[in-house]
Amino acid sequence: MLKIGDFSRLSRISIRMLRHYDELGLLVPKSTDSYTSYRYYSEEQLLIASRITALKDMGFSLAAISEILKNYDNPKALSEFLTIKQAEVQAQAEEISHRLLLLDTAIMRLRKDDNAMNYNVILKTLPERYVASVRKIIPSYNQEGILWNMLMTETAPIMNFQQACFGESLAIFHDEGYKENDVDIEIQMPVKGHYEDTENVVFKTVPAVEFASATYKGSYEQITAVNQAVADWVKDNGYEFNGAMFCIYHVSPAQTNNPDELVTEVCYPVRKR
Secondary structure, three states, rough: OEEEEHHHHHHHHHHHHHHHHHHHOOOOOOOOOOOOOOEEEOOOOOOOOOHHHHHHHHOOOHHHHHHHHHOOOOOHHHHHHHHHHHHHHHHHHHHHHHHHHHHHHHHHHHHHHOOOOOOOOEEEEEEEEEEEEEEEEEEEHHHHHHHHHHHHHHHHOOOOEEEEOOOOOOEEEEEOOOOOOOEEHHHHHHHHHHHOOOOOOOEEEOOOOEEEEEEEOOOOOHHHHHHHHHHHHHOOOOOOOOOEEEEEEOOOOOOOOOOHHEEEEEEEEEEEO
């Protein structure tokens, strides 16, 4: 029999942790002196201690280790535990790798430009949504309000028409590039329920989309710098553009007359290269 100190040295597990294992029922001493409360372990328990240490090194929690030890002598069951953990660790490794890439590219951009982090770019997914949509060719970008007036005017008579509680309104810019006039813009507002189309408003389900975006507050004069920030992020992080750019309006011109209060999220659909 081994005193707890000797067992600690041989197993390379601290006395404090051995006591913790005892409290959890994970590694209970072979016997405990009723008078002194000294814990005594058998030499055979060194094997269990080594299994616990090996499983901890693989990343298993103590609760999981307790379950695994019950089936340790069953190769099939043990293999299943290890396979599940392997997949979990692989997913964590991929997430850490992605974070390292984000950090590397952010540091690289800051070394090139002190203002590179003024607009933080984030990868997001917009879920599938049911929307009220208006798409038209209008004279210029700053006349987007024409479309919003159409949408609100034609949906006003609809009984129980409600904007959905999730998702903001947005505008999609369908032209391949920037245009001086006659721009192709679609606006969308997520709504609850289902409705018949009106003269200019189409109700439809739009698919989910993954996108890179940067949010800014203030006037549209910042849009060039925001676009550059998103473009740099897309290039540096191994993505490519995959669809028409759109803007999500968190605080829109319809909500304030002060351009300094506008909050706009510039979004570009992307996919991994």
